[in-house]
Amino acid sequence: xxxxxxxxxxxxxxxxxxxxxxxxxxxxxxxxxxxxxxxxxxxxxxxxxxxxxxxxxxxxxxxxxxxxxxxxxxxxxxxxxxxxxxxxxxxxxxxxxxxxxxxxxxxxxxxxxxxxxxxxxxxxxxxxxxxxxxxxxxxxxxxxxxxxxxxxxxxxxxxxxxxxxxxxxxxxxxxxxxxxxxxxxxxxxxxxxxxxxxxxxxxxxxxxxxxxxxxxxxxxxxxxxxxxxxxxxxxxxxxxxxxxxxxxxxxxxxxxxx
Numbered sequence: 001x002x003x004x005x006x007x008x009x010x011x012x013x014x015x016x017x018x019x020x021x022x023x024x025x026x027x028x029x030x031x032x033x034x035x036x037x038x039x040x041x042x043x044x045x046x047x048x049x050x051x052x053x054x055x056x057x058x059x060x061x062x063x064x065x066x067x068x069x070x071x072x073x074x075x076x077x078x079x080x081x082x083x084x085x086x087x088x089x090x091x092x093x094x095x096x097x098x099x100x101x102x103x104x105x106x107x108x109x110x111x112x113x114x115x116x117x118x119x120x121x122x123x124x125x126x127x128x129x130x131x132x133x134x135x136x137x138x139x140x141x142x143x144x145x146x147x148x149x150x151x152x153x154x155x156x157x158x159x160x161x162x163x164x165x166x167x168x169x170x171x172x173x174x175x176x177x178x179x180x181x182x183x184x185x186x187x188x189x190x191x192x193x194x195x196x197x198x199x200x201x202x203x204x205x206x207x208x209x210x211x212x213x214x215x216x217x218x219x220x221x222x223x224x225x226x227x228x229x230x231x232x233x234x235x236x237x238x239x240x241x242x243x244x245x246x247x248x249x250x251x252x253x254x255x256x257x258x
Contacts, residue, residue, distance in 0.1 A: 089102035
């Protein structure tokens with residue numbers, strides 16, 4: 001009889017313990033998750049934080065170093081340079097020179113050269129004429145590469161080619177190097193057919209790199225617009241042409257609305 005009573009008491013205590021556990025709320029869990037009571041069964045899932053993607057509207061480079069450092073500029077028709085390459089270390093075996101070659105120039109301390117100074121290597125190219133009115137706009141001066149002064153004497157110096165864009169012949173001129181920053185800009189929407197004129201300055205393509213006739217994406221060109229027309233590095237231009245061509249070509253460059 002005593003054993004039966006003890007068994008009943010033990011069973012009653014176990015039932016009370018289970019009932020009390022069922023009525024107790026689960027502990028609160030910190031984090032991005034759902035907390036529920038025992039009465040409403042649910043699936044609890046911790047969600048990882050979403051990755052933050054860079055904004056597509058953030059400023060981006062609008063070109064590459066080669067677009068600027070291996071092209072050139074439109075200068076005076078008879079621009080003069082005080083330094084030029086007159087010889088080279090391997091003059092007996094080379095006609096053109098490249099990165100790493102040593103070149104001898106016609107000036108030293110007397111022309112202000114100092115060890116470590118960087119210089120453009122430049123050749124004077126063709127005269128550029130405006131396609132609409134035929135007037136001379138100056139001469140194209142091509143960047144052949146860059147060199148740095150390695151040693152200096154009173155009236156001569158040695159430079160080493162640190163970057164060759166193309167072949168570098170004897171006789172190239174030297175001009176003090178000035179860095180050209182690659183502009184950052186937010187890409188503006190392209191103009192759509194039927195957009196009204198913006199009233200902003202328009203101009204023409206006057207020169208294409210390497211004599212390319214059919215201009216396409218990534219083609220570097222020279223236009224007849226500049227700072228005087230409100231054009232700044234990083235501006236986007238809309239390239240268009242009239243439906244009926246003109247006598248001197250039809251490709252026009254105008255500032256985009258953005």
